[in-house]
Amino acid sequence: MKILIAGGSGQIGQILSRHFHTRGDDVTVLSRNPQPEPWRVCGWDGITAGKWVAELEDCDVLINLAGRSVNCRYTAANRQTIYESRVRSTLLLNEGVGSVNNPPRLWVNASTATIYRHAPDRAMDEISGEFGGSEAGVPRTWGYSVDVAKKWEQAFFGTSTPGTRKIALRSAVVFSPDRGGAFDVLSRLVRLGLGGKQGSGTQFVSWIHETDFVRAVDFLIHREEVAGVFNLSSPNPVRNSDFMRTLRAAWGIRIALPQPRWMIEVGAFVLRTESELVLKSRRVVPSRLLDAGFQFTYPDWPAAARELVGRRRGIKPVS
Numbered sequence: 001m002k003i004l005i006a007g008g009s010g011q012i013g014q015i016l017s018r019h020f021h022t023r024g025d026d027v028t029v030l031s032r033n034p035q036p037e038p039w040r041v042c043g044w045d046g047i048t049a050g051k052w053v054a055e056l057e058d059c060d061v062l063i064n065l066a067g068r069s070v071n072c073r074y075t076a077a078n079r080q081t082i083y084e085s086r087v088r089s090t091l092l093l094n095e096g097v098g099s100v101n102n103p104p105r106l107w108v109n110a111s112t113a114t115i116y117r118h119a120p121d122r123a124m125d126e127i128s129g130e131f132g133g134s135e136a137g138v139p140r141t142w143g144y145s146v147d148v149a150k151k152w153e154q155a156f157f158g159t160s161t162p163g164t165r166k167i168a169l170r171s172a173v174v175f176s177p178d179r180g181g182a183f184d185v186l187s188r189l190v191r192l193g194l195g196g197k198q199g200s201g202t203q204f205v206s207w208i209h210e211t212d213f214v215r216a217v218d219f220l221i222h223r224e225e226v227a228g229v230f231n232l233s234s235p236n237p238v239r240n241s242d243f244m245r246t247l248r249a250a251w252g253i254r255i256a257l258p259q260p261r262w263m264i265e266v267g268a269f270v271l272r273t274e275s276e277l278v279l280k281s282r283r284v285v286p287s288r289l290l291d292a293g294f295q296f297t298y299p300d301w302p303a304a305a306r307e308l309v310g311r312r313r314g315i316k317p318v319s
Contacts, residue, residue: 001221004059004104006030006044006093007066011181012110012174012213016063019214028055030066046089053096061221062104062164064093067152073272074144083148086110087155094159103164106221109156111168113206113233113284115149118142120202123237125287126170126229142276153229165227167220172206172233172284174213175304177312186247187312195248196258201241203281206233209298209308216286219294231286238301240278250305 003020005013008029017039021027027039030052034041044052046066056062066089068081090109097103116124117132124130132138133146153168175183189195208216216232238246248256259267261279268275286294298304 001060002026002028002058003061003063004028004030004055006046006062006064006089007110008063009033009035009041010065010069011176011178012171013065014178015174015176015210015214016065016217019218030055046085046092049092049096049099053099056096056103057100058102059104060106062093062097062107063217064090064107064109066090067110070145071273071277073269074141074274079144083151086148086152090152090155091159094155094161097161097164098159103161105163106165106167107161108167108169108217108220111153111156111170111229112145112149113170113172113231113282114145114280115153115170116282116284117146118281119204119283120281123283123285124231125285126231127287129231129284138280139276141274142280145276165224167227168229169217170229170231170284171213172208172231172237172282174210175207175308176210177308183308183312186244187251187309190244190248190251190253190256193253193255194257194259195244195251195253196256197241197244198259199240199261199264199279201239201244201258203240203279204237204283205240205243206237206282206284207243207301207304208233209304212296212298215297216289216294219289219292223292226288226292228288230288231284232289233284233286234301234304235285235290235296235299236301237283237285243301246302246305247309250302250309 003025009031021039029041030044034043042052067086072078116129117135118138133143173182264275
């Protein structure tokens with residue numbers, strides 16, 4: 001297959017690029033900062049059309065992952081960049097897809113499970129899930145990320161592409177042993193003895209193992225009858241206190257200082273990030289994926305955590 005990945009230089013883009021390249025697919029990545037890779041890399045700015053548009057011609061699958069990391073303080077400048085890097089790049093790709101003679105047969109666009117409300121009470125799926133932004137009892141600033149997610153999907157689905165099937169991935173946090181990702185950050189806290197519950201610990205954590213993320217994308221590529229929105233998350237979100245306890249057990253760490261809310265807020269300020277990333281209850285389940293017949297390799301966090309820790313240590317996991 002000919003696969004074009006926009007924004008493929010980030011962690012998720014690297015995971016998918018490695019997978020498709022290893023399998024023998026023809027992979028091209030669109031990047032704002034092109035670097036040598038085993039696959040082709042083409043420069044783009046996510047704002048203007050250019051030579052990269054030709055890559056859309058006769059492409060089998062377009063995957064758009066473009067977007068500035070949300071792991072930052074939500075200053076006015078950062079908010080603008082987060083919004084434009086997602087919405088403007090998606091609108092630009094809609095223009096590009098509409099301009100070529102033989103557009104991609106499938107366009108998979110990133111979205112986020114953050115679109116759902118703070119959910120300590122029940123699970124959120126694609127059918128009955130409730131969008132956030134107006135729920136009571138949470139900081140008003142949490143509405144910003146929900147608003148961006150809504151406009152991102154509107155930019156994606158708002159333009160008709162008759163020859164191109166569209167799928168939006170409302171993904172939970174993808175856990176891989178790669179440096180710099182969420183698993184790396186949380187594992188560092190655990191090894192420092194700071195791996196206790198975060199905040200109240202009752203908030204839910206939605207997650208997906210990288211193996212299942214890649215397998216789910218592959219599954220959706222080959223299911224030509226499906227389109228629309230799909231949650232990409234483990235079917236078993238867990239409370240933060242249980243999530244951290246399991247991660248500690250996987251690392252063999254017993255010391256676990258809790259991080260009360262005030263400490264989370266101070267730490268987020270010092271690290272130039274947002275406490276919402278930890279304190280919001282994300283209880284997302286992949287109903288449409290399960291209904292389509294997808295079976296998870298790692299549906300439960302304990303097995304996923306052990307496998308990730310094993311690979312991070314360079315030890316082949318015991319089956």
